[in-house]
Amino acid sequence: MGLIRAVLSVAFRQNMMATKPAGHGGPLMLFHIETGGCGGCGMELRALASAPYDLGGAGFGLASTPAGADLLLVSGPLTRMMAPVLQAAWEAMPEPKGIICMGDCALDGGMFGENYATLGGLERRVTIDLRLPGCPPTPADVLAGLVSLLGSSVAEATPPV
Amino acid sequence: MEEGCRLSGRVVAGQSVAHQSAFCMAVENACGQGVEEQAGLGRVALLEMERVLHHLYTLADLAERAQAPLVAAHCMMLREAMLEQIAPVTGSRLLMDCCRPGGVRLAEAEPLGGVCDSLAKLGQAGQEALLELWESFPGLSARLTGLGVTRAEDLARVGLEGPVARAAGQDCDTRRVLGLYDGLWRYTAGRQSGSAADRALLLLDEVAESLTLLGRIAPRLGDAAPGREALTLPDAEGMAMVEGPWGRVAYWVQLHQGRLAQVFCHNPAAAALLVFEETVKGQPVEDMPLVASSLGVSAAALDG
Ligand code: SF4
Numbered sequence: 001m002g003l004i005r006a007v008l009s010v011a012f013r014q015n016m017m018a019t020k021p022a023g024h025g026g027p028l029m030l031f032h033i034e035t036g037g038c039g040g041c042g043m044e045l046r047a048l049a050s051a052p053y054d055l056g057g058a059g060f061g062l063a064s065t066p067a068g069a070d071l072l073l074v075s076g077p078l079t080r081m082m083a084p085v086l087q088a089a090w091e092a093m094p095e096p097k098g099i100i101c102m103g104d105c106a107l108d109g110g111m112f113g114e115n116y117a118t119l120g121g122l123e124r125r126v127t128i129d130l131r132l133p134g135c136p137p138t139p140a141d142v143l144a145g146l147v148s149l150l151g152s153s154v155a156e157a158t159p160p161v
Numbered sequence: 162m163e164e165g166c167r168l169s170g171r172v173v174a175g176q177s178v179a180h181q182s183a184f185c186m187a188v189e190n191a192c193g194q195g196v197e198e199q200a201g202l203g204r205v206a207l208l209e210m211e212r213v214l215h216h217l218y219t220l221a222d223l224a225e226r227a228q229a230p231l232v233a234a235h236c237m238m239l240r241e242a243m244l245e246q247i248a249p250v251t252g253s254r255l256l257m258d259c260c261r262p263g264g265v266r267l268a269e270a271e272p273l274g275g276v277c278d279s280l281a282k283l284g285q286a287g288q289e290a291l292l293e294l295w296e297s298f299p300g301l302s303a304r305l306t307g308l309g310v311t312r313a314e315d316l317a318r319v320g321l322e323g324p325v326a327r328a329a330g331q332d333c334d335t336r337r338v339l340g341l342y343d344g345l346w347r348y349t350a351g352r353q354s355g356s357a358a359d360r361a362l363l364l365l366d367e368v369a370e371s372l373t374l375l376g377r378i379a380p381r382l383g384d385a386a387p388g389r390e391a392l393t394l395p396d397a398e399g400m401a402m403v404e405g406p407w408g409r410v411a412y413w414v415q416l417h418q419g420r421l422a423q424v425f426c427h428n429p430a431a432a433a434l435l436v437f438e439e440t441v442k443g444q445p446v447e448d449m450p451l452v453a454s455s456l457g458v459s460a461a462a463l464d465g
Contacts, residue, residue, distance in 0.1 A: 034460075038171040038173055039459065040177075043174050046222075047237065047241065050221065051234040052237075136255065
């Protein structure tokens with residue numbers, strides 16, 4: 001009985017928040033890479049990818065490999081250790097492709113800046129297609145930013161959290 | 162000082178209150194000054210809110226990796242329901258920057274007692290339903306039982322305490338020795354076998370325990386806004402510790418000429434990694450992410 005209730009409540013909450021994107025075929029696939037930092041941006045992205053948010057309903061999915069992704073979503077400052085990993089992920093993505101920077105660290109290094117361990121953010125290094133500032137940006141902020149890529153209404157896609 | 166405090170809250174997300182409160186208490190100890198009672202209680206409330214949110218997030222991660230997405234969804238939904246109440250008061254969904262040397266810093270301090278009360282009510286009903294779902298979801302308990310069993314000698318050798326040790330039958334919790342928790346906390350959680358299943362059930366126990374504590378603290382917090390003491394910074398050293406979501410978090414600070422000269426931080430991340438390395442010996446490769454998650458192995462905490 002508990003199990004049936006659980007199934008119904010998740011389905012109900014997600015359907016309430018689903019917003020189908022206008023004029024876009026399949027979902028835009030994001031490959032998330034955390035290049036350093038505290039992990040807070042990653043936690044908020046995870047929250048966005050879980051109930052009660054409906055990332056899929058808004059027209060986005062999380063890719064498990066860069067080869068299956070349209071957009072590279074970077075969070076955290078670029079640590080020297082992760083720079084080659086980021087480069088490899090970018091090169092493995094098919095064209096056309098773009099970069100999203102989530103959080104102050106990914107943009108300009110945030111709290112961590114540029115030092116012996118980190119190269120700072122991506123702002124001065126590459127062309128960024130979507131900037132999501134904040135430390136961390138909330139799931140609603142991220143969803144609003146993502147939806148703006150599709151040209152849909154932000155209000156429609158933001159769950160009442 | 163502000164920068165140091167902000168940075169301590171970003172050593173590892175999900176444990177910001179633990180890091181920032183230990184940092185602030187270390188600075189206050191160096192100054193030889195305490196905080197007023199309401200601010201101390203406010204910190205306890207924040208520490209316990211963080212524990213509940215962190216454990217629900219970890220349980221969701223475990224359930225997801227154990228092929229139980231429905232259970233994961235329920236953990237995250239309960240967490241979001243709580244965040245709806247917490248975030249307006251704290252000003253941060255991850256409870257970052259809520260502690261500052263000399264007191265607390267909240268977006269809206271007055272309703273903190275009311276939020277504790279309603280979290281306790283909302284959470285207790287949600288926790289019971291979640292526990293029932295966790296135990297009855299087909300295959301979930303079986304998947305975790307006997308997985309990633311920790312050995313007492315490994316835990317003792319690397320000094321790993323916190324929920325991982327408590328789920329192996331050890332009685333270790335920094336809250337026991339902290340004056341902040343006087344009259345509020347009593348140890349009720351305890352599992353014995355040290356497997357991923359025990360750790361998951363212990364986290365669920367601890368969620369209930371922290372919610373009980375929040376319910377108990379609510380009337381003492383009332384409507385009064387916690388204040389903040391102005392600190393005079395001498396040339397001195399101070400040390401403090403709290404029980405974070407994965408165990409003890411300790412800070413040592415040295416103040417010099419009115420500034421923060423040096424900081425040392427201890428958290429359980431390195432010990433968790435060492436226990437992980439011992440625990441996964443002989444386990445299938447595909448079980449590694451699940452075992453790592455149940456032991457609290459975190460790259461952010463390790464390089465923090
Ligand atoms: S932007 Fe803030 S939350 Fe995100 S990784 Fe950096 S410090 Fe953490």
